[in-house]
Amino acid sequence: MAVFILRRLLQAAFTVFGVMLLSFLLFRVMPGDVSARYVSGKLGKEARQAWLEKHRLNLHLLYNKDVGFRPWRKEFYDAQFFWHLHDSATFRSRSYKTNERLTDIIADRAKYSLAITVPAMALGWLLALVVASVVAYFRGTWIDHVGVFVSVLGMCIPFLAYMIGGQWLMFQIYPPAAWGLHNPFNIYVPVSIAVIAGLGASVRFYRTVILDEANRDYVRTALAKGVPLPGVMFKHVLKNCMLPILTQLVMVIPFLIMGSLLLEQFFGINGLGDLLLTSINDRDVPVVTGLTFLTAVIYTLALLLTDILYAVFDPRVRLR
Amino acid sequence: MASPENAELAASGPGRAGRSLWADALRRLRRDRIAVLCFAVILVYVVIAIVSPLLFPRWSDEHDYDNINLAPSGRHWLGTDALGRSVFQKTLLGANTSLTVAFMANVIAVPLGMVLGALAGYYAGWVDDLIVWLYTTLASIPGIILLVAIRFAFKEVVLFEDSFFKMDLDEGMAGVYLALGVMSWIGTCRLVRAEVMKIRELDYVLAARAIGTRGIVTLFRHVFPNVLHIGIIQFSLGFVGAIKAEVMLSFLGLGVGTGVPSWGRMINAARMELVVGRWWQLTSAVAAMFFLILALNIFGDRLRDAFDPRLRTA
Numbered sequence: 001m002a003v004f005i006l007r008r009l010l011q012a013a014f015t016v017f018g019v020m021l022l023s024f025l026l027f028r029v030m031p032g033d034v035s036a037r038y039v040s041g042k043l044g045k046e047a048r049q050a051w052l053e054k055h056r057l058n059l060h061l062l063y064n065k066d067v068g069f070r071p072w073r074k075e076f077y078d079a080q081f082f083w084h085l086h087d088s089a090t091f092r093s094r095s096y097k098t099n100e101r102l103t104d105i106i107a108d109r110a111k112y113s114l115a116i117t118v119p120a121m122a123l124g125w126l127l128a129l130v131v132a133s134v135v136a137y138f139r140g141t142w143i144d145h146v147g148v149f150v151s152v153l154g155m156c157i158p159f160l161a162y163m164i165g166g167q168w169l170m171f172q173i174y175p176p177a178a179w180g181l182h183n184p185f186n187i188y189v190p191v192s193i194a195v196i197a198g199l200g201a202s203v204r205f206y207r208t209v210i211l212d213e214a215n216r217d218y219v220r221t222a223l224a225k226g227v228p229l230p231g232v233m234f235k236h237v238l239k240n241c242m243l244p245i246l247t248q249l250v251m252v253i254p255f256l257i258m259g260s261l262l263l264e265q266f267f268g269i270n271g272l273g274d275l276l277l278t279s280i281n282d283r284d285v286p287v288v289t290g291l292t293f294l295t296a297v298i299y300t301l302a303l304l305l306t307d308i309l310y311a312v313f314d315p316r317v318r319l320r
Numbered sequence: 321m322a323s324p325e326n327a328e329l330a331a332s333g334p335g336r337a338g339r340s341l342w343a344d345a346l347r348r349l350r351r352d353r354i355a356v357l358c359f360a361v362i363l364v365y366v367v368i369a370i371v372s373p374l375l376f377p378r379w380s381d382e383h384d385y386d387n388i389n390l391a392p393s394g395r396h397w398l399g400t401d402a403l404g405r406s407v408f409q410k411t412l413l414g415a416n417t418s419l420t421v422a423f424m425a426n427v428i429a430v431p432l433g434m435v436l437g438a439l440a441g442y443y444a445g446w447v448d449d450l451i452v453w454l455y456t457t458l459a460s461i462p463g464i465i466l467l468v469a470i471r472f473a474f475k476e477v478v479l480f481e482d483s484f485f486k487m488d489l490d491e492g493m494a495g496v497y498l499a500l501g502v503m504s505w506i507g508t509c510r511l512v513r514a515e516v517m518k519i520r521e522l523d524y525v526l527a528a529r530a531i532g533t534r535g536i537v538t539l540f541r542h543v544f545p546n547v548l549h550i551g552i553i554q555f556s557l558g559f560v561g562a563i564k565a566e567v568m569l570s571f572l573g574l575g576v577g578t579g580v581p582s583w584g585r586m587i588n589a590a591r592m593e594l595v596v597g598r599w600w601q602l603t604s605a606v607a608a609m610f611f612l613i614l615a616l617n618i619f620g621d622r623l624r625d626a627f628d629p630r631l632r633t634a
Contacts, residue, residue, distance in 0.1 A: 018457030026469040156613040158567045160587050161606045168594045261464055262571060280468055296460040
């Protein structure tokens with residue numbers, strides 16, 4: 001177990017390194033001079049040079065070419081990329097725009113994202129599980145067919161249409177019921193839009209998982225022994241289904257923190273998704289790469305966690 | 321080198337004689353009425369996508385400022401947009417944009433994922449490590465950040481300028497499908513890798529190796545045909561993802577350029593229009609997308625069932 005965790009942590013370190021390298025390169029190849037956006041042209045060349053030096057943008061990109069490719073020398077690492085790694089790992093990145101520390105910005109904004117995504121995920125998960133159980137329980141009957149068909153129909157409408165239509169509908173029913181500046185507590189509008197838009201895909205996925213489990217031999221044995229169907233379904237089948245379902249949930253968590261970028265953009269919510277988009281627009285590179293770093297770290301840790309959970313809850317799985 | 325006869329012998333292996341996986345799947349699909357119906361719907365969309373640019377080549381310039389934002393009527397079947405252009409024609413032309421973007425994105429993504437997945441699965445070792453590292457890295461970055469970043473990186477980039485293959489990555493469709501293509505191969509790669517790892521251990525592959533077939537030849541002649549169906553399934557499912565992604569990018573202002581009619585831009589325009597009662601752009605774009613995605617979704621599922629009855633889903 002310990003060996004497995006150590007090896008996976010090493011892999012995770014490589015992955016996070018890859019994410020840092022990729023995001024660094026992507027935002028460096030964007031055309032245009034970043035300093036032009038943050039230093040007024042009236043201040044002249046010196047001011048711009050000073051700004052570049054302050055943010056270490058005058059250094060070499062990947063490694064210090066002045067010392068050549070000699071990774072054993074300390075000066076080799078005096079380059080933009082390694083400073084960027086250093087700043088991210090020690091949480092010292094600062095926004096170009098406001099010079100605030102990234103950790104402060106994230107702490108401030110994350111609550112708005114979480115206020116939407118956490119209830120949306122919890123509700124969506126619960127609702128999807130209930131609907132999927134009912135549909136799977138009545139498999140082969142018209143309830144099943146209608147349920148699956150409606151789920152597929154729901155999957156075919158673009159998310160954007162859900163948002164525009166949902167907000168419009170609430171406004172038509174009763175204007176103060178819609179989301180707006182004067183009704184900031186109408187958070188249920190974006191939340192329920194997120195829930196409904198995601199429901200179709202989840203119901204279908206959970207139904208497949210439940211039916212997979214329901215077709216196993218032990219279920220047949222239990223039924224043959226005379227255990228009533230609801231007992232089998234809810235006591236044994238659902239319990240055994242939890243593993244893949246929880247795995248899928250854990251995998252979504254890191255993306256929850258980013259918030260739903262589209263929802264935040266449409267409803268004007270000041271969360272991390274909105275921060276990300278404005279930062280990309282403003283070329284606020286430390287913020288963007290910092291957010292990417294954060295998601296990557298949480299994602300890889302979540303992956304590791306699911307693997308361990310699997311081994312803990314399913315004795316058939318052995319970690320090597 | 322093995323002679324072709326030997327190679328063929330090794331490839332056919334034991335099993336039902338005369339009926340291949342492909343013929344079997346095709347037969348199952350043809351019997352499936354719903355699959356045939358969905359395929360017909362997809363074909364109709366393809367025909368519309370091909371024919372509409374020929375019918376309305378000058379649509380984007382047909383500004384008519386006396387008739388802007390008209391509601392649907394006998395003269396304008398689906399009304400007009402903010403520049404007085406026909407929404408009906410816009411919707412038909414949008415099929416071209418959506419299908420081109422989705423097709424090209426998958427033409428890039430699926431072969432890329434299949435080849436990388438096959439190499440990783442077959443060669444194990446450092447090749448596998450490298451490819452797995454590459455796709456875990458890509459998967460750890462939220463897709464939308466990657467998409468937005470790539471789109472921004474494409475700003476003001478024009479490839480192959482002054483040639484027939486000119487690609488305006490900023491304004492045209494090329495930027496959108498390139499961005500989608502280079503980031504949506506991960507799922508295919510994972511599936512193919514897992515399948516190739518299984519197939520690699522089969523006896524017929526061992527036989528091919530034993531008669532001295534080179535590794536790369538074994539992989540692409542004997543193993544690869546047995547994972548091709550994954551590519552076909554992923555292609556049909558990837559279509560849906562790409563069409564939805566195009567809408568999302570349009571919403572963020574990073575979709576296809578201003579002159580290009582697209583469903584994403586139509587839905588995006590409805591953000592402001594719906595409140596003042598102009599519902600026709602939104603409805604026609606959503607309806608057009610709805611039926612296409614519905615047909616693609618159902619057809620993709622049936623295709624998967626036909627090729628791989630073990631994986632039966634809904």
